[in-house]
Structures are given as structure tokens and as C-alpha cells.
Amino acid sequence: xxxxxxxxxxxxxxxxxxxxxxxxxxxxxxxxxxxxxxxxxxxxxxxxxxxxxxxxxxxxxxxxxxxxxxxxxxxxxxxxxxxxxxxxxxxxxxxxxxxxxxxxxxxxxxxx
Numbered sequence: 578x579x580x581x582x583x584x585x586x587x588x589x590x591x592x593x594x595x596x597x598x599x600x601x602x603x604x605x606x607x608x609x610x611x612x613x614x615x616x617x618x619x620x621x622x623x624x625x626x627x628x629x630x631x632x633x634x635x636x637x638x639x640x641x642x643x644x645x646x647x648x649x650x651x652x653x654x655x656x657x658x659x660x661x662x663x664x665x666x667x668x669x670x671x672x673x674x675x676x677x678x679x680x681x682x683x684x685x686x687x688x689x
Contacts, residue, residue: 589614592612593609602633605630611626612626613657616665620641621638622641625637627657634651636649
């Protein structure tokens with residue numbers, strides 16, 4: 578195991594110890610495999626917890642300078658890989674939303 582893997586395991590263990598030890602839904606203790614670090618800037622971290630027992634999912638943010646975290650249960654079919662992909666996207670502007678809205682408003686049917 579290389580040093581990078583050790584750092585990741587240490588970070589996951591830190592988040593288990595300081596943000597979430599147990600699943601909110603069923604009470605099962607989380608294990609390292611249940612934790613995925615979506616983003617970590619050193620100041621702010623976004624962590625995804627997935628219970629290996631009941632499959633419920635939680636997202637958490639951890640603000641390092643304040644030592645504070647916030648955890649939210651989510652109901653999603655997105656994989657951790659997909660969440661990471663969207664977490665790195667820039668925000669959508671109000672103008673872009675309005676442009677899409679106007680285009681969709683003109684259509685009688687919309688196919689996805």
C-alpha cells in the first residue's frame with residue numbers, strides 16, 4: 578500500500594470518527610468501505626456515506642477550520658463516480674436556466 582492510500586484511509590477514518598459513526602436509518606456502524614470522499618480542499622470536505630446494511634446514503638460537509646459538519650440523508654440513484662463528476666461542475670447561471678425554460682416552453686413535447 579502506498580503513502581497516498583494510507584492518507585486516504587486516514588482521512589476516511591477521521592471522517593468516521595468525527596462526522597458519522599453509525600447509519601441514521603438502521604444504526605449499523607459504518608466501515609471504511611462505506612465512506613467516499615467526494616471532494617476535499619483541506620478547508621471543506623464533501624463526504625458520501627453509504628450503509629452496507631440498509632443501503633441508505635448520506636452526504637456530509639465538514640468545515641475544517643470550524644470543526645463543524647452537516648449531514649443530510651439523500652435518496653438518489655447516482656453513483657459516487659457520478660456525484661464526483663457533478664460536484665466539480667461550475668454553477669448554472671440564472672440566464673442559462675431562463676434560456677432553457679424559454680426553449681422548453683416553445684415545445685409541445687419534450688423527449689428526454
